[in-house]
Amino acid sequence: MRLEIQGLTKRFGSFTANDSIDLTIEPGEIHCLLGENGAGKSTLMNMLYGLLDPSEGRILVDGEPVTFSSPSDAITAGIGMVHQHFMLVPVFTVAENVMLGREHTRGPGLLNRAKAAQTVRELSSRYGLAVDPDRLVEDLPVGVQQRVEIIKALSHDAKVLILDEPTAVLTPQEIDELMEIMRSLKAQGTSIIFITHKLREVKAVGDRISVIRRGRVVGTADPSAPEAELAEMMVGREVKLVVDKDAPQTGADVLSVENLTVVDPRGHQVVKDVSLTARAGEVLGIAGVQGNGQTELIKALLGLVRPDAGVVRLAGEDISRYGPKESLDAGIGYIPEDRSHDGYVGTFSVRENLILDLYRSPEFSRGPALRLDAISQNADARIEEFDIRTESRETPVSSLSGGNQQKVVVAREFSRPLKVLVASQPTRGVDVGSIEFIHKRIIAERDRGTAVVIVSTELDEIYALSDRIAVMYDGRIVGTVTPDIPREKIGLLMAGVADEPTEVSA
Ligand SMILES: Nc1ncnc2c1ncn2[C@@H]1O[C@H](COP(=O)(O)OP(=O)(O)O)[C@@H](O)[C@H]1O
Ligand SMILES: [Mg+2]
Known part of the structure; x- marks a missing residue:
């Protein structure tokens, strides 16, 4: 099937998320959509999948204009989509999930279950999508859950399969497996729209690349184009994929975690029984696939959850029983993973968010009174310094783009004296330009002598920043290595494949 998009535009109020997009997806091709966060990729796909009404433009299937008023229209036309966030029901089996919402589900449950299981098996063997139809989805690794989503789409006879950032949640090995599956789908005539911002993946599997920037298609490219060229197309200027940094000047152990x-x-x-140290002036990266205990480890460091056993020390002081406020006051800076939940108050202005937990400091208050002038001046200075794109300092943070929301959090945390900086997914949902900026500031913080702990599921980010890398798998640190280790080795550790814990000191 040939899918054409002509002049597709989507406006949200006065904001144009997609601006007259033209694209053609040829039968049996893997068409990569490359674009930084917020470029408008998901918006475009949501129009193709009947989740959003186009403001203008049209979609043609094999030359015929079509209108999708819901996903079921798109599915009927032969379009399937695997969303960034899976839509499976965790307590249902694989087969039950695949038959959810299907016409033939009405009638005796058993029969349908058997039919669904059979469908799953057929699709499994046809496309190499190994999955057991009778397992509960919640018991499956993320990579397998994703296969279930793909099977579900294929079970509706999808001719064009949309994969929206499918590799974001996968280990390097799972990514390789997914690419194999994509090749097998393609070999059998399915077209794939593959969304990613990772150039390596595009080059490995893509037939054609369309680059989207700020809601427009800025060009098409061949996967053999140099990475630097693609990156530049994506952000509209040259980007540095590596962070400039000198060798670390490390000092004493500032943060030490014992048997946590x-x-x-x-x-x-x-x-599970985690021990690690972070020294003054170094970046300790914690690598791992999402969901292997990193979030909980960080929360324990910040006093957001109580450890069950073990000790956390900050410059020798036992802070294991501290609450979040005490931890922050003791000199821990925190860039949370879920900034909308823990990082800022969306309804508060940029100005207010920039002093969120600092408002009691003498700089910003005199007795019970807030020093509004100082608070405003601080806001203007931070907006300038961190290049926060906002209409004004009074704009609510919730209406900024993801990258700028993150800059507000980073600006606030970096403007107070820190002993330890804990940053969890510091650049998630942030455009490439802001990534570069935030990385530079993190290294500057390191060079000021702060012990920096970075948790990231992006190996590129771990490599770019870390002086030492601890790999977490299934709640444990399964190895501590230096960044000269090959990616595949870390990949194996992340996948829990290595038998013996690796120990390399810096
Ligand atoms: N429902 C919506 N209402 C308002 N703005 C939206 C909505 N959905 C997306 N946007 C905005 O459109 C832009 C593109 O978003 P999106 O398509 O999700 O980007 P991508 O998938 O490329 O990261 C972003 O600035 C986002 O904030
Ligand atoms: Mg998206």
Whole structure:
């Protein structure tokens, strides 16, 4: 099937998220959509999948104009989509999830279940999508859940499959497996729209690349084009894929974690006997696939969850029992993973968010009164210094773009004296230009003598920043290595493949 997009435009109020986009997806091609965060890729796909109404333009299937008023229209036309966030029901089996929302689900449950299981098996063997139809989705690794989503789309006879940032949640090995699956789909005539911002993946599997920037298609390219060229197309200027930094001048152990164990509310051990240290003036990267205990480890460091066992020390002081406020006051800076939840108050202005937990400091208050002038001056200075793109300092943070929201958090945390900086996914959802900026500031903080702990699921980010890398898998640190180790080795550690813990000191 041939899918054409002509002049497709989507406006949200006065904001144009997609500006007259033209694209053609040829039968059996892997068409990569490359673009930084916020470029408008998901918006475009949501129009193709009947989730959003185009403001202008049209979609043609095999030359015929079509209108999709819901995903079921798109599915009927042969379009399938695997979303950035999976839409599976965790407590259902694979087969149950695949048959959810299908016409033939009405009638005796058993029969349909058997039919669904059979469909799953057929698709499994046809496309090399190994998955057991009877397993509960919640028990499956993320990579397998994704296969279930793909099977679900294929079970509706998708001729064009949209994969929206499918590799963001996968280990390097799972990414390789997904690419194999994509090749097999293509070999059998399915077209794939593959969205990613990782150039390596585009080059490995793409037939054609369309680059989207600020809602427009800025060009098409061949996967053999040099990475630097693609990156430049993506952001509209030359980007540095590596961070300039000198060798670290490391000092004493500032943060030390000894035999830390955290049990989650469901009673599972999510952090298992973790010990690590971060020295003054170094960046310790914590690598790992999402969901291997990193979040809980960080929360324990910040006093956001109580460890079940073990000790956390900050410059020798036991802070294991500190709450979040005490931890911040003791000199820990925090860039949270979920900034909309923990990082800022969306309804508050940029100005207010820039002093969120600092408002009691003498700089910003005199007794019970706030020093509004000082607070405004601080805001103007930070907006300038961190290049926060906002209409004014009074704009609510919720209406800034993701990258600028993150800059507000970074600006606030970096404008107070820190002993330790803990940054979890510091550039998630941030455009490439802001990534570069935030990385530079993190290194500057390191060079001021702060012990920096970075948690990231992006290996490129871990490599760019870290002086040492600890790899987390299944709640444990399975290896501590230096950044000269090959990616594949870290990939194996991230996938829990290495038998023996690796120990390399810096
Ligand atoms: N429902 C919406 N309302 C308002 N703005 C939106 C909506 N959906 C997306 N946007 C905005 O459109 C832009 C493009 O978003 P998106 O398509 O999700 O980008 P991408 O998938 O390329 O990261 C962003 O600035 C985003 O904030
Ligand atoms: Mg998106």
